Amino acid sequence: MEKQKRNTKTKQMIMSVLSDSSSALCYDDFAEKLREKMDKATIYRILQGFCDDGMIHKIVGENGKTYYALCHHCSNEKHNDNHLHFRCVRCETISCIDEPVSISPLPSGYKMLAVSCIVSGYCPDCLTEQNEKVAK
Amino acid sequence: MEKQKRNTKTKQMIMSVLSDSSSALCYDDFAEKLREKMDKATIYRILQGFCDDGMIHKIVGENGKTYYALCHHCSNEKHNDNHLHFRCVRCETISCIDEPVSISPLPSGYKMLAVSCIVSGYCPDCLTEQNEKVAK
């Protein structure tokens, strides 16, 4: 790790965009919220740097895009990306769920090191709206 | 579904490459095995067609690449992509594990529709080799 030695305004802006969001963000989200204040390469480099430093983590969506999220519940000692991610099929946001993923026992002979898991469905907000629609 | 109406040689070749493989394959794998006998667009289109027809399924790896695998254990009536995928960190193959994924209960308010899950670690072959190395 030879990265992120200076705490610049650029980095602060990116970090604050991410802190203000309750869901994981992709490059386009950052670009939009920063209104072209920052170069594409810079955004990607800073996000990669934060990942290398263990401050955020990546989630690759089923659309092939990479999303970035703060490591809210990862301690410094024990960095754990193995939690669940949830993608809402209605509002299209991806967010972290703090419950650890329990995977049914693997067939013998396999050794598990990490889990990357995205559940899709309705998030609480969208499920509520959905139910209200049906109720009408 | 308006696809794959003709069973051409091209499709047969792609299907046989996939049948012969015990792991999921990405575009490059097909291109390599078919030795430039076939155009990129054709390969992608046929794979997409097989997906639409429910004969194969896609897995998006953590590298952002899409892998394709036969639906070995999906019946026609009940198409189930919600099984586990395993990526070996040593031989770098991605394969399907037929065990269904059991996810620890979601927080209330969420409604799960599908699961996309990739476990990484050592596959049986590579774990054996690893252990033999250590034993020496």
Next chain:
DNA sequence: TTTAATATTGCAACAATGTCTCATTAATTT
């Protein structure tokens, strides 16, 4: 079997996502 209809293919251009180089700028150290 020959013709007509239609699906498939190859090619090239394009699109989206992300990375790299390198000159310039900004932050830190001396």
Next chain:
DNA sequence: AAATTAATGAGACATTGTTGCAATATTAAA
């Protein structure tokens, strides 16, 4: 304040995948 070093912006490039369209192959019709 000057020197050092890290970060940034700009554009070119890389990779993965898609699209439009003319040419080809397959199937259906005559």
